[in-house]
Amino acid sequence: MMQQPSADRRSTYLDALSLDIERKLQKALSSPGQRPDFLQQLFADVALEIEDRALDIIFNKDEDQVNSADDATxxxxxxxxxxxxxxxxxxxxxxxxxxxxxxxxxxxxxxxIFALLFHKWLFEVSIENTEALLRYGSALVQGATNIFWIDIQTNRRRFLSLFTYLLEEVALVPDRSNKISLQARRDLCLLLSRFLFFYNLDELLEIFLKNFPTFPNAFLVGGPADIFVIELTDQLQKLKVEPVVLHYISRMSALKGLELRMTTSTRLKACLYSFTSPGGPMYPTRAVRHAAWNTLNLLFPVGQYPRHVISLFFRLLYPWYWPSSCWNFIMTCVRAVVHYILKVLVSCWENIRKSKRT
Structure with missing residues (x-):
């Protein structure tokens, strides 16, 4: 008896939300001068987190399950x-x-707005208009791309549920992904490749690569793993937010063991190497440089010592970094010595205690 009133209340609330969205779209359509502002505000409203009071209206607190929305970011x-x-x-x-x-x-x-509101509708509701499907598939990829970049720039994962759905319920489910055109499927997989590590879903990398669509230039660039790495390296070089760069580089350890073409492997190595030196074009911070070195040595253990020697010589090209480099080197040595002394003292103290007991 309690579930029916709760369902009615939820339906009434969502009906009101839907009508409000419709009114705002009509307002944007009838006001060309203010259209961008109206649409931007509508997007912000749709992407807004729901307050607890509104959740109490929509859901019954005694319900054991809400729905898939509970997995939101x-x-x-x-x-x-x-x-x-x-x-x-x-x-x-x-x-x-x-x-x-x-x-x-x-x-x-x-x-x-279309990507947020109709990403499930596009794949779960029967659509007979083939021409409309082409338009919707293209709009979904375009909208999702812009949305995920908003998360990148703010270093938040507000749109994780959208990404998870497109990956787990579309890209990995051929019956759904086949609803959109082949080109849209390709674009969607490239999009997911660029943001997979950001949304911490690299455990699905292997099965994701197995569900890659065919690409016409595969004989030139390689298989799914090569295409994934190419998209990933391009994405990494576009990032400007330090925590996001660090996150990507740390997650790239998942690439260990992938079979790549020589050109792709060289591309990946060059991308990581560009983050190991100060200055242009990437201007990485010290934390980013160390993370890049760690990942580079993990993925390409052969030749790590010559790489460090070469990097040391290149550091000589940036004399303004010498004071900070020397200071960091001295502090690292001091910390290492202090830790060693403390370790020796603790070991001696334990030996003394053991000798007293005996």
């Missing part, structure tokens, strides 16, 4: 998590919104 639920499920269960509720989105295709943030 950082233990929070966003409006798009609920609305995406809502439009799958009630496709007719999203038809008017979808029609308005189609009329605003070329505007900023429209693909973002």
């Amino acid at each position: 950082e233990n929070s639920i966003c409006f798009y998590d609920l609305l995406a499920d809502y439009y799958v269960g009630a496709p007719e509720k999203g038809k008017r919104i979808l029609d308005l989105i189609v009329q605003l295709w070329s505007q900023s943030f429209v693909s973002h």
